[in-house]
Each structure stands twice: as structure tokens, then as C-alpha cells.
Amino acid sequence: MTVGDIPFPQINPLSGVKLGAVGAAIKRQGRDDILIFELAEGSTVSGVFTQNAFCAAPVTLAKRHLQASGGAIRYLVINSGNANACTGDKGLADALAVCQEIANHKGVAVEQVLPFSTGVIGELLPLPKMVAAIPTALSDLKEDNWARAARTIMTTDTVPKAATRHFEVDGKVVTVTGIAKGSGMIKPNMATMLGFVATDAAVTADLLNSVVKRAADKSFNRVVVDGDTSTNDACMLMASGQSGVRISSSEGELYQRFVQAVEEVCTELAQMLIRDGEGATKFIAVNVKGGKTEDECRKVAYAVAQSPLIKTAFFASDPNWGRIVAAIGYAGVEGLDASRVSVHLDDVLIVDNGMRASSYTEEQGQQVMNQSDININIHLGRGEAEQTVWTTDFSHDYIKINAEYRT
Amino acid sequence: MTVGDIPFPQINPLSGVKLGAVGAAIKRQGRDDILIFELAEGSTVSGVFTQNAFCAAPVTLAKRHLQASGGAIRYLVINSGNANACTGDKGLADALAVCQEIANHKGVAVEQVLPFSTGVIGELLPLPKMVAAIPTALSDLKEDNWARAARTIMTTDTVPKAATRHFEVDGKVVTVTGIAKGSGMIKPNMATMLGFVATDAAVTADLLNSVVKRAADKSFNRVVVDGDTSTNDACMLMASGQSGVRISSSEGELYQRFVQAVEEVCTELAQMLIRDGEGATKFIAVNVKGGKTEDECRKVAYAVAQSPLIKTAFFASDPNWGRIVAAIGYAGVEGLDASRVSVHLDDVLIVDNGMRASSYTEEQGQQVMNQSDININIHLGRGEAEQTVWTTDFSHDYIKINAEYRT
Numbered sequence: 125m126t127v128g129d130i131p132f133p134q135i136n137p138l139s140g141v142k143l144g145a146v147g148a149a150i151k152r153q154g155r156d157d158i159l160i161f162e163l164a165e166g167s168t169v170s171g172v173f174t175q176n177a178f179c180a181a182p183v184t185l186a187k188r189h190l191q192a193s194g195g196a197i198r199y200l201v202i203n204s205g206n207a208n209a210c211t212g213d214k215g216l217a218d219a220l221a222v223c224q225e226i227a228n229h230k231g232v233a234v235e236q237v238l239p240f241s242t243g244v245i246g247e248l249l250p251l252p253k254m255v256a257a258i259p260t261a262l263s264d265l266k267e268d269n270w271a272r273a274a275r276t277i278m279t280t281d282t283v284p285k286a287a288t289r290h291f292e293v294d295g296k297v298v299t300v301t302g303i304a305k306g307s308g309m310i311k312p313n314m315a316t317m318l319g320f321v322a323t324d325a326a327v328t329a330d331l332l333n334s335v336v337k338r339a340a341d342k343s344f345n346r347v348v349v350d351g352d353t354s355t356n357d358a359c360m361l362m363a364s365g366q367s368g369v370r371i372s373s374s375e376g377e378l379y380q381r382f383v384q385a386v387e388e389v390c391t392e393l394a395q396m397l398i399r400d401g402e403g404a405t406k407f408i409a410v411n412v413k414g415g416k417t418e419d420e421c422r423k424v425a426y427a428v429a430q431s432p433l434i435k436t437a438f439f440a441s442d443p444n445w446g447r448i449v450a451a452i453g454y455a456g457v458e459g460l461d462a463s464r465v466s467v468h469l470d471d472v473l474i475v476d477n478g479m480r481a482s483s484y485t486e487e488q489g490q491q492v493m494n495q496s497d498i499n500i501n502i503h504l505g506r507g508e509a510e511q512t513v514w515t516t517d518f519s520h521d522y523i524k525i526n527a528e529y530r531t
Numbered sequence: 532m533t534v535g536d537i538p539f540p541q542i543n544p545l546s547g548v549k550l551g552a553v554g555a556a557i558k559r560q561g562r563d564d565i566l567i568f569e570l571a572e573g574s575t576v577s578g579v580f581t582q583n584a585f586c587a588a589p590v591t592l593a594k595r596h597l598q599a600s601g602g603a604i605r606y607l608v609i610n611s612g613n614a615n616a617c618t619g620d621k622g623l624a625d626a627l628a629v630c631q632e633i634a635n636h637k638g639v640a641v642e643q644v645l646p647f648s649t650g651v652i653g654e655l656l657p658l659p660k661m662v663a664a665i666p667t668a669l670s671d672l673k674e675d676n677w678a679r680a681a682r683t684i685m686t687t688d689t690v691p692k693a694a695t696r697h698f699e700v701d702g703k704v705v706t707v708t709g710i711a712k713g714s715g716m717i718k719p720n721m722a723t724m725l726g727f728v729a730t731d732a733a734v735t736a737d738l739l740n741s742v743v744k745r746a747a748d749k750s751f752n753r754v755v756v757d758g759d760t761s762t763n764d765a766c767m768l769m770a771s772g773q774s775g776v777r778i779s780s781s782e783g784e785l786y787q788r789f790v791q792a793v794e795e796v797c798t799e800l801a802q803m804l805i806r807d808g809e810g811a812t813k814f815i816a817v818n819v820k821g822g823k824t825e826d827e828c829r830k831v832a833y834a835v836a837q838s839p840l841i842k843t844a845f846f847a848s849d850p851n852w853g854r855i856v857a858a859i860g861y862a863g864v865e866g867l868d869a870s871r872v873s874v875h876l877d878d879v880l881i882v883d884n885g886m887r888a889s890s891y892t893e894e895q896g897q898q899v900m901n902q903s904d905i906n907i908n909i910h911l912g913r914g915e916a917e918q919t920v921w922t923t924d925f926s927h928d929y930i931k932i933n934a935e936y937r938t
Contacts (some may be wrong), residue, residue, distance in 0.1 A: 178860035245853025409865035446652025460584040
């Protein structure tokens with residue numbers, strides 16, 4: 125069950141990007157679990173990766189290959205069902221073997237293949253099964269395969285996730301399309317989150333790099349489900365160049381329109397991760413304004429978004445503003461003057477001058493809490509900076525899903 | 532239900548410390564909710580308080596009175612059922628009025644009375660009811676009243692909590708006895724935790740101050756249930772001096788024995804808070820060794836202890852070491868070399884050189900996980916520093932208790 129609908133959009137083929145999937149029974153039979161992207165020659169790729177010190181073998185190798193190839197990537201291979209994390213040298217060798225298999229079939233350098241994995245930590249990849257299945261995925265490669273691709277990378281996700289935008293430039297259409305997976309362990313630094321966003325514009329590797337960093341920061345890095353970050357996460361941006369539109373400078377309107385399309389796709393995907401958060405019954409935006417710095421706004425937003433007490437209160441639709449105020453208070457903002465802080469639930473003023481607002485009634489708060497989408501609007505009353513993060517409530521199902529994931 | 536037994540100890544009266552309780556129907560009828568400590572003339576008192584920026588009116592006032600009286604406190608008054616937090620100037624006036632009522636009855640200065648409150652945030656104290664009940668509590672004052680006192684300060688606690696130690700000095704017995712309340716919102720900075728520890732030794736206010744700081748740091752500040760800290764928490768240390776044993780220097784064995792007794796009482800109380808943690812089914816000690824600094828050990832210990840994914844896995848008795856490793860990885864230890872990290876569950880080596888230990892079997896892990904008391908022993912392999920925190924699992928009941936607290 126998701127919070128609100130997560131419709132799967134109509135996705136038009138994106139020239140120069142083909143996708144193929146296959147089931148290799150990595151974790152279980154009867155579902156696709158290997159996805160391959162094929163990018164047209166001349167494509168560029170950039171990405172951001174988990175900052176977890178225990179990053180998984182595919183993350184290590186993908187970063188190495190991106191560097192070695194200068195972003196001239198031709199294939200991405202993603203498996204679900206096994207994270208190939210905490211698997212040491214054997215894990216690295218396995219990830220390399222998967223890349224090599226594709227390189228051999230397609231006659232490209234192994235550094236032009238990027239590996240990604242998501243699933244259980246600490247188990248070796250079932251390499252023979254994967255190698256045996258890869259030719260089938262390669263024979264499945266086609267541009268009109270995004271829906272199957274989105275399903276292939278799912279783990280505890282309950283629905284596939286995709287988003288798309290397009291805009292016209294001099295009669296040519298530029299398309300930006302992305303898919304993502306992830307529904308738990310989500311927070312900054314790309315936790316158990318994989319995102320693959322492609323465009324048919326031609327974009328230099330350097331520009332792609334700054335666009336994907338900024339887009340991830342405004343989208344996937346604002347998502348909090350339970351505060352854990354994983355060993356495997358990545359958000360990749362690929363540009364095939366087949367639309368004939370070339371973006372070679374960060375000046376001008378073309379670049380701005382491209383940035384906006386990528387950010388909209390990433391934001392839509394990130395919010396879908398929240399709506400499909402494990403056991404989530406509410407979509408909560410924590411908007412913090414009036415801080416001296418973005419950093420202190422972020423601290424407050426995360427303290428509120430990560431508080432299990434607030435999250436359980438929201439599950440119960442209980443406008444327990446005392447817990448919100450307590451979280452603001454322990455967020456670690458130096459010299460915070462409580463008497464200048466205000467909090468709204470949507471438009472309802474609940475805390476004013478650090479106290480319950482005299483105009484506030486429990487009924488007003490209850491009305492907002494009964495919604496499935498809720499804004500917590502916090503004003504710190506000490507500056508102009510602001511930050512937003514998105515999160516969910518903690519439900520009985522959250523415990524159930526995570527207590528029973530491996531068994 | 533608690534994790535293991537929390538027996539209520541035999542408590543011998545502590546000379547110079549009297550306790551009285553009364554029910555004032557602050558939150559509901561039929562239970563004691565006001566506790567008064569009376570300390571013999573010449574007693575000294577010190578304490579540590581919440582660092583939440585929204586500290587409650589009684590915290591503000593207690594700090595002010597401690598300062599103004601130089602620690603020459605005669606009465607402490609504690610109410611459960613209402614936190615008197617986020618109540619602004621009216622809240623301060625109410626807390627002062629409660630102190631004044633006792634001061635008037637007993638002919639002491641109002642600064643010699645310290646107020647404490649615990650309960651719901653943001654509601655005004657029912658002052659008339661409290662003032663009316665105070666004489667009854669004062670008429671109940673006696674040394675042999677610790678059990679009733681421990682019950683009076685309970686909120687969501689399921690059992691009263693007390694601990695006691697004594698030692699002999701030159702034929703005289705020094706006793707240290709404490710009570711505490713708290714079972715959720717518990718973490719460093721004294722979250723919704725109240726602790727009152729008394730001794731019949733004579734101790735200067737300065738010495739008391741350093742002893743209570745250090746004891747709280749080694750006990751209550753190591754307790755993590757859900758990562759939230761409250762607006763109201765305090766741990767107080769009171770010395771009546773009636774045993775005739777005087778501690779006036781931090782040199783020598785007497786001081787050391789006193790420090791040890793206080794720390795043992797505080798540690799026992801802190802661990803009781805965990806065992807009575809909301810919905811807790813497991814007592815988990817996270818022991819981090821081999822760090823470069825205590826600070827980085829603490830970061831790792833908290834990352835593990837606060838991870839909802841780890842806590843739900845422990846609830847399910849699932850030895851999901853991957854989640855532990857992921858938490859170590861995102862704790863923010865600069866330059867952590869994953870390949871030097873090891874993790875034991877009790878004595879079972881589960882992670883070695885950053886990977887699943889080759890000797891490890893799921894059966895071994897399962898055996899440890901089936902226990903109600905579990906040690907997670909983490910070695911970072913980069914130094915000599917160490918830190919321990921205690922926590923619990925996240926259960927269905929945690930969600931239930933916190934989703935339904937106010938309704």
C-alpha cells in the first residue's frame with residue numbers, strides 16, 4: 125500500500141537508450157532480477173554514490189570504471205536480490221566478472237560497463253546463474269522497455285517507479301526519463317536507493333556531473349524513512365545525445381531547462397520512494413525556514429523527520445506538537461531562542477513564541493492529521509535560510525516488514 | 532513487561548532524607564502524582580539537566596534556585612502527569628508558586644525548593660489542585676517512604692525503579708540510594724528521565740557537582756531508546772551529611788568509594804530504564820572499542836543503537852549483521868577502513884576484516900539473538916578509545932505505546 129497513488133507514467137522511448145531484463149533466480153525464481161542499459165556510442169554518464177564507509181563492491185568498481193573511461197560508458201548492469209556488499213575481494217572479482225561478460229559479448233572495454241547491486245548484504249553473487257542469464261538480457265535490449273526495467277530493480281518496493289519530462293528546443297524534443305527503487309533505509313547519502321535517469325540530449329561529462337550532484341541533493345538526499353544509509357546506493361545520469369540537442373555550457377536557458385527537467389524527474393522519483401516507504405501511511409514534508417544557515421535548517425528538519433516519537437504520533441494521527449517542539453530543541457542549533465520559534469501543521473498555527481498558540485484547538489490539528497499528506501512548517505525566527513526534507517510515519521507495518529525481511 | 536526482572540530492592544531509610552507523596556489528580560485520579568523530598572538542614576544538592584533548547588519551566592527554575600541558594604536546598608517537589616513545558620511565563624510562575632507553597636509551609640526561602648515535572652508537554656499545571664494537595668504530602672514525610680516515592684514519579688514506566696549501595700568507613704555506614712523514572716524518549720542529555728540519588732555522607736556542593744556529572748555521563752547519558760531527548764530531564768544528587776562521614780576532597784579512597792557507589796546506583800537505574808523501555812523485548816549493550824577517540828566510538832555506538840533497521844531486526848531475533856555493518860559505515864567516522872572492522876555478537880565473531888567471518892554460521896548468530904541480553908562488540912581497529920551505550924529493540928508494542936500515549 126502506498127501513500128496516495130503512484131501512477132506509472134506513459135514513457136516514450138528515449139533514443140539511444142535500450143533496456144533489457146532477465147530473471148536469473150538471484151534471490152528467487154519467477155521474477156526479473158538483472159537489468160542492462162545499453163547506451164549509444166558517444167554517450168556520457170555521471171553519478172553520485174553512497175558515502176557509507178562499507179560501500180559495496182559494485183560501488184567501488186563503478187566509481188573506478190567511471191574514472192577510467194572518462195564517463196564514456198556503454199552499459200550499466202543492475203541486479204536486485206543481492207547487494208554484493210561486505211564481500212571483500214571476491215565480491216569485487218564477481219562484479220568485474222559480470223561487467224566482463226557484457227564487455228565480451230558486445231566488444232567494449234570492461235571499463236565501459238558499470239555494475240550496480242541491491243538486496244541482502246554479505247552474500248556472494250550467484251555468478252554462474254548471472255553469467256548464464258546475461259545473453260538473454262542482451263537479446264532483450266530495446267528502447268521501449270522502461271516499465272519492465274522499473275520492475276526488475278525493485279526489492280521491498282511495492283510498485284515500480286518512473287518519471288519523465290520533455291521540452292522542445294528549436295523544433296527538437298529533449299526527453300528526460302528516470303526509474304528508481306527504494307522504500308526503506310532511505311536517507312541522505314543515497315540509502316538503498318538506486319536511480320537511473322537518462323536523456324537524449326548530448327551533455328558533456330563535466331556538466332552532467334554538476335547536474336546530477338545538484339539534482340540528487342534536492343531530491344534523493346532529502347528523503348528520510350528511517351535514518352539508515354546503505355552500502356550500495358547510487359543515482360546515475362546518462363546522456364545519449366541522440367536528440368541532436370547539445371548542451372555544452374552552463375550558461376543560458378537551454379541548460380536551465382535541462383536542469384529543471386532532471387530535478388523534476390529526480391524529485392518525483394524521490395517523493396515516490398517516500399510514498400512507497402515501508403509501512404508508510406503518511407507523506408510528511410518538513411519545511412524549516414528562518415534559520416541562520418541551511419545547515420542548521422537541515423539539522424532541525426532531520427531531527428523532526430527522524431524522531432520515532434513524532435513518526436509514531438503521525439501514524440496515530442495525533443497532533444502531538446510537544447514532540448515536534450522537543451525535537452526542534454534537541455536538534456543542536458547553537459543558541460536557539462525557543463521563544464522565537466513557530467510551527468504550523470499545514471496552515472494551522474500550533475506553536476507560537478515557543479508555546480502552544482492561543483488560537484490553536486486540538487480539532488484544528490486533528491483535521492490536518494487526518495490527511496495523508498501533511499506539511500510541518502517550522503520557522504526558527506533567526507534568519508533567511510530554509511531546507512525541506514520528506515519523510516513518513518512509523519507504523520505497525522514498518523516493524524513487521526523490517527522484522528521479517530530476511531525470514 | 533520488562534526485559535528480565537527489575538526487582539525492587541530492600542531500601543533502608545537514609546538519615547536526613549524524608550519523602551512524602553500525595554495524589555492530586557494531575558492527569559488522573561487514584562494515583563500519587565506529587566512527591567516531596569525533605570533534606571536535613573545543611574544538606575547539599577547538585578544536578579545535571581536537559582540540554583534541550585525548549586527546556587521546561589521547572590528546569591529553568593531549578594537551575595536558577597540551585598544557583599541562588601548555592602546548593603543549600605531543603606525541598607525537592609516532583610509532579611508526574613504534566614511536564615509544564617512550553618508554557619511560557621505562566622509556566623514559570625506556576626512552578627514558582629508550587630515552590631512558594633512549600634517554602635511558606637516550612638519557613639524556608641523559595642530558592643531552597645527545587646521543582647521538577649514530567650508528563651505531557653504544553654499544558655498548564657492544575658495549580659489549585661496541586662497547592663491544595665501539598666500539605667498532605669508534607670504531612671506524609673518520612674525516611675521510610677522510598678517505594679511510594681518511586682511509584683509516584685512514574686509515567687509510562689511499568690515498574691518503579693530504585694537502587695541502593697552502602698559502604699563502611701571507620702565503623703560508620705555511608706548509604707547511597709536512588710530512584711528514577713523514564714522508559715521512552717531516552718537518550719543522552721537526560722531525555723524524559725528523572726533521577727534522584729541521595730546519600731547520608733556530607734559532601735561539598737563542588738564535589739557533588741563533579742560526581743553527578745561524571746556519574747550521569749557514565750549511566751543515564753548512555754541510554755538510547757529512541758533517540759529523542761526531552762524538555763524536562765534531570766538527575767539530582769543530594770547529600771544530607773547525617774551519617775557523620777564527611778567527604779571534602781577528591782583525593783583518597785573515601786572519595787573513590789563514594790564515586791563508585793553513586794556510579795553503581797546510577798548505572799543500575801539507567802539499565803532499568805532500558806529494561807523498562809517502551810515495548811522493549813531485548814537489552815542490548817553496544818560496546819565500541821579500537822577507536823582513535825571516544826567521540827568516534829560514541830558516534831558508532833549511537834548509529835548502531837539508534838538504527839530502526841537494527842532495532843527491528845533484534846526484535847525479530849534476526850542476526851542481520853549487514854545492517855550493523857551499514858550503520859558503522861554511515862556513522863561518520865572520518866577515514867574509517869572497513870577492512871579493519873570486526874563485530875562480535877557476544878562471543879560469536881560475525882564480521883572480520885569488514886566481511887562476514889568465514890567461521891560464522893547463522894546458527895551461532897541465532898543462538899545469541901534468542902537471548903534477552905545481547906552484547907554487540909564492535910572493534911574499529913584504529914586506536915585505543917572505547918565507549919558503550921545501552922539500548923533496546925523496536926517492537927510492535929513500541930509503536931502501539933507511542934501511537935496511543937495521549938489518547
